[in-house]
Amino acid sequence: MTKDEIIIYKNEEGLPAIEVVFGNDTVWLTQQQMQQLFNKTKQNISLHIKNIFNENELDKSSTVKKSLTVQKEGDRSVSREIEFYSLDVIISVGYRVKSVEGTKFRIWANQILRDYLINGYALNHKKLQEQSQQLKELKQAIKLVGAVQNNHLLNHDELKDTFKILTDYVYALDVLDRYDHQQLENEVSGHRGDFKIDYDSALEAIDDLRVKFGGSKLFGNEKDQSFKSSLYTIYQTFDGEELSEYGRKSGQSIIFRSKKSFIF
Structure with missing residues (x-):
């Protein structure tokens, strides 16, 4: 599983907080975290998870993700592959163990997902509006250059300078887009003073x-x-x-x- 956002879940009874993984439009817990959430034994949680998939209640391939984690065992650091279970599995286990805490967690998780969807829509809508305006400006600039060229208002050098401005503008839009998607890397251009x-x-x-x-x-x-x-x-x-x-x-x-x- 790729690196995702961590959200802290803490109930009203003051039990230890749980680090919930948020990614792929859902929340994820390990089997050990479900033991803590539902206050059940490892054997009990493991049995319910096994039955959920044996009874074809859920599809394992879409509700279980594996992640390589590093754990400290004495003086050694050991890498182990840990299984994470999606909200669908967590809810199903909660029903099977008849846990009130499971209901609280479901309500909390659904609110997290709802906020994510609303905020995500608002952000994407804003980006689309910005990109639409940038495209409109670029089209207007290109039309202007075409009109000027047709009327022979610019000589060859002036026309080259105008196209260079347009090229720089397109490059700037590309840089901003890469910055928005966190894909921008530093370009090293030699030593620079302070x-x-x-x-x-x-x-x-x-x-x-x-x-x-x-x-x-x-x-x-x-x-x-x-x-x-x-x-x-x-x-x-x-x-x-x-x-x-x-x-x-x-x-x-x-x-x-x-x-x-x-x-x-």
Whole structure:
């Protein structure tokens, strides 16, 4: 089983908390965790699980996942393959042992899944809206270049520069998409000094870009002080150490914070 999110389940009776694995749109427990949850013996839980599959109540291939875990046994670290059981199995075992705690766990787990589905839908809907807007902007830019070219308003070098801007824009969209999906890796480009950009220098750089791209007042128009706040957050230190994990990749962080937070 791939690495998934861990959610803590703790009942009202003050029993030890259980680390519940959340992944593949369900929750997972080991047999040992079910013993703790239902307060039953290993033999009892094992028998019920065996009967569930023997009676074809559930399909084992879709409700059981294996994960390699490292356990400490004395002075040795031993790797063992542990079976995890989905919520369907957990609920079925709970019915068979007639556990009140099983009912509480089912209610808790269903709420977790419901929140996940709602939040996941909202996040995906927002991403789709953002991507739709980006595609619309790109289409408009391409149409503009085509119209300009047809009217012979640009010479060859100017046309090359315009296409380079479009290429850079498409690349930026791709980088942001990889960042959203946590697939972005650091690109090593040789040694870099400890360069840090301050707020005033950043605004000067934006002014230079504004002139380069036609001088529109809409370009780089900061809507509030959030850009200044983002720079402060990135370079914030304590006892000489940078607090932000983005300290060594601050340029990357500035781009993402500006784009994703709609600073301009």
